[in-house]
Amino acid sequence: MARKKCITNFEIAQTMLKDMAGDVAIDLVKICERKRKGVTDEEIAKKMDLKVTEVRTILNMLHFRGIACYNKEKNKKTGWYNYTWEIKQKRITELLIEKYLEKIAKLEEKKGLEENYVFFNCKNKCENHPFEIAAEYQFKCPECGESMNPLDNKKRLKEVEKRISLLKQDLEELRNNY
Ligand SMILES: [Zn+2]
Known part of the structure; x- marks a missing residue:
C-alpha cells in the first residue's frame, strides 16, 4: 500500500504554515511529524540549528492556532518541568479544508x-x-x-x-x- 503523504506536502499547507509562523514553521512541523511521541523544544532546536527561544516563538504561534500542543511533566530528578510538544494533524487538516x-x-x-x-x-x-x-x-x-x-x-x-x-x-x- 502506498504510504500516506505527509500533510505538509499539500500545496496549501506550506503557505498556510509560513503565513502563520514564518519560513521555518514547515520544517518544524515536519520534524514533529516524524516523531511519534512528543518532542522537546531543545530537541527541535538542535535538529533545526536554531536557538531554543526561536523554536519556542514558532511553537507559541502554532499553539495559538491550535496546531501545536504541549505536555508538562515533572522531571523527578531535577524537579523541573519538561515540556514536550506535539503537532495536531487533525487541526491542520481542518484549517486546510477551510x-x-x-x-x-x-x-x-x-x-x-x-x-x-x-x-x-x-x-x-x-x-x-x-x-x-x-x-x-x-x-x-x-x-x-x-x-x-x-x-x-x-x-x-x-x-x-x-x-x-x-x-x-x-x-x-x-x-x-x-
Ligand atoms: Zn493601452
Missing part, C-alpha cells in the same frame, strides 16, 4: 466572470476593461490611446478550470485520508 474551500470559491467566482464577461484590451496590454467600460471609452485605451479589442478568454478559462480541479483533488484526498 483554505481549500475558500480558494475554490474564489476561483469559481473568477470562472463565472470569465464566462460571462468579455474583456477588452489594447495591444500594449495596459488594463483589461469589461465591455461596458470599453464602450464608454469608445474602444480606445484610456492610457495609451490604442484601440481595444476583445480578449480571447478560452485559455484563461481553461487554466482556472484546471486549478479548480487540482484543488478539488487535494481537498478530496484530505477529507478521505486525514
